[in-house]
Amino acid sequence: MSEMKFQKFIQDHNHQITLLTAILIVAGYLTKYGLGSTTGEAIMLAVASIIAAIPIVIHAYQALRVKVVSIELLVSIAVIGSFIIGEYDESAIVTFLFLFGSYLEERTLSKTRQSIKSLTEMAPTTATVVQADGTTEEVDVDDVDEGDIVLVKTGGSIPVDGKVIDGHGYTDESVVTGESRQVGKQIQDDVFSGTMVSDGYLKIQATKVGDDTTFAKIIELVEDAQDTKSHAEKFIDRFAQYYTPAVLVIALVVFLFSRDFKLAITVLVLGCPGALVIGAPVSNVAGIGNGAKRGILVKGGEAMDTFSKIDTFVFDKTGTLTTGKTSVSTMKTYKGHRETTLALVAKVESLSDHPLGRAIVTYADQQGANFQTLNVTDNRTVKGQGMIAEIDQQTVLAGNLKLMQAQQVPLNDEQHKDLAALQATGSSVVLVAVAGELAALIGISDIIRPEVATQLQQLRNKGAKHLVMLTGDNQATADYVAQTVGIDEVHAELMPEQKVTFVKQFQQAGRTVAFVGDGINDSPSIATADIGIAMGSGTDVAIETSDVVLMQSSFEALVHAYGLAKKTVLNTKENITIAIAVVAFLLIGLVAGFIYMASGMFVHEASILVVIFNAMRLIGYGHATSVTPTPVPRTTTK
Structure with a gap:
């Protein structure tokens, strides 16, 4: 078996090696205390040590090839030292705890990355493309080109970014927005790759395909973010680069001064900076994963x-503090029925492409005003003022105050006051007059969220x-x-x-x-x-x-993202504190004589799991309660 194949075999069977090591350790102690054979115990523990040391030594060797002094090297030297002094039980327990800790670390870390894995699993792999003759063909999603038309039925995943050109239905866009609700889609609406058609069918013309789609960019962004390190991680990387070789030097110094080989080997075991190295990255991964599940993309630890x-x-105001969509916010009526007045002004504005006019027409549609059947016999636009139309033998004016003044439509004190109040809110105001009298004031504004x-x-x-x-x-x-x-x-x-x-x-x-x-x-x-x-x-x-x-x-x-960032950084600091405290405890225990190689390794591996589980708390972060806003002082400048 070649070197590469052997290393791959060991890597693929790491969990089985850990289990076999545990069985041999248990069997060794049963042999000693059940059968009274210390020789049998020593043989089994030595075999367990050798088997467990194989993957550890391989990792140490691979790290040394790229000039990195790793934790695995410290453990490997400790195992060799234990064999030299005949402490097979120490070497067996140390190697088993190291492998078992790595196994638990792998399992718990995989949970923090589950949100990213679920994202990638949602990526569509095939698309149903509509051919020129109307037939459909299922192709690989990478073979879809911009401009192609794809068909997605109920339960199907949308494979491209594009516009709906036929059909209607509802989509679940939680994979993109993080918000679990059904979004209605009809002709000319935008849709995103990776979202699901929960009801209906859609024919979509592709505008972005493959790696250019929004969903593909989200996946790439989140994956890159998890590999982008924070300031704390960068510091720890630099620290570990010098810390691990320093442990080797300290162990050598301890041996030279004490001539206690076992003590020097124990220093190597206790000096492994595992919790310190893993603490910051796992917090970063958990925090970014929490955000990704909620449609919040943070570009890395930094x-x-x-x-x-x-x-x-x-x-910014428009589209941020406000919805970015102009709509009718207020309608005050002074003459006639509200519905009748709304229908008349909507009919006038339907003859124009002005944004304010479109907002009024949309509002009339929403209110159920029946203006389509009204008959317009004459209409004209007065530049800078508004429109005048004859509708069902009534003269209807829709425009600004200048139009009212030019057409000699009077406003009383109450109406002037209402107009000033609407203008003070920043609304654009359309004045409506019917048969020479002011009938309504319509305020149109960008609605505050x-x-x-x-x-x-x-x-x-x-x-x-x-x-x-x-x-x-x-x-x-x-x-x-x-x-x-x-x-x-x-x-x-x-x-x-x-x-x-x-x-x-x-x-x-x-x-x-x-x-x-x-x-x-x-x-x-x-x-x-x-x-x-x-x-x-x-x-x-x-x-x-x-x-x-x-x-x-x-x-x-x-708000969630801001709170999550603070919690993630706090969590990282907690993990670093835990790691440093454990190292201090082990050193004190070593000097005081109540910590030994095996017990020290147990505490070391336990500390790794503690920082991982502490970081995993971030996955469940996000149950904020609402707060009643309080007035605050404000500075206004132009």
Whole structure:
């Protein structure tokens, strides 16, 4: 058997070797205490030591080939030393505990990576492609090209990013957003690879395929993140690089001064820095895995570490603090029935492509207003003012205050007061007049996310010191949004480069800054901040530019991510403390005479499991309670 084949054989049968070692150790002690044969015990324990030492020595040899002094080398030398002094029971127990500890470590670590494994298992492998003649053919997902049309039925996994061109149904997008709810899909809606069609059928034209899909990028990002080390991990790597050889030197010095070979060998065993080496990486993996399950993508341990230190959150307004979708927020009526007035103005606005008009038409549809059957005999647009139309022998005006004044439509004191109040909220206001009298005021605005105020208070509770809004919108709208959600500082009417300037000013003032935006227009600020956070799924810029991506685009996810970062860093510090405390305990025990080689190895392996189980607590993190927001002082500048 060649060297490579032998090493692979040993690696593949590591668990069986551990079990056989345990059986031989038990058999050895039974031989001694049951049959009274110390020779039989020594033979069995020596055989157990040799069998268990084989995989350990192989790992030590492989590490030495790349000039690394590993923990396995320390154990290997300890085993050889035990054989020299005839302590077969010590060598057998030490090697068994080392292998058994590695086995438990492997099992527990695999649980922390389960969320990533479940992601990769959800990746579709085949696609049903619709051919030019209408027939379908099942092909490998890698053979699908952009522009191809794929068919996905109920229960099927969507293999590409694309747009629905036929059919309708519901999809489960939890694999992308982390949010378990059914999302309705119809023609022209976007869909993502890896999501599941839970009901209906969809024909989808592929816009992104293979490694370019959102799902593929998520998997790649999370896998890369688990390999990106935090500051603590980098420090421990450097520390272990010098620490392990130092243990060899210390053991040699102990032998030279004490001439106690067994004591020197025991120093080697107790000097293994296992818990210290594994403590930080396992916390990092568990924390990133927790986020991935909830649609929160953190780009590695270093980003997690920096995120935990954030004291200043800077927010874009549109699409971040607000939904980014213009809609009717208020409708005040003064004349006639509300439904009738809404139908009339919707009919007028249906003749225009203006964004405010589209918002009114959408609102009328949602309210069930029957405006399609109304008859328009004449209509004209007054530039900069609005529209005038004749509908069912009534003159209907829809526009701004200038239109009302030009058409001599009077407003009383109450109506002027209502108009001023709506404008103070930053809403765009459409005035509606029917037959020469003001019939309604319709406020149209970008709706504030309903959960923002509560979640911003939760950010404060978790350690955020300063909340800032930077927006290109007008000052009145910015002030209203800030007052509503509880922002400390507002800067409005800014260009993208001016937002970057403010971020740099906060950093120069000694603050650690996170910028939260939609990942598109705000990419310069996201890149400049200490931590860039993109709220929103599916954009290349969001995934590539930011340090943290919130796929479900919610403030609840932001609060969870911030708390998770703090918990992960705290967990890492706890693990390092545990590891150092165990080393100190072992050294004290060795000097005091109550710790020996086998018992020391047991404590050492137990400490590894303690730090792993401590890190696994992060997997279950995430049951925050809501907090009632409290008013906060605010600074407003233009």
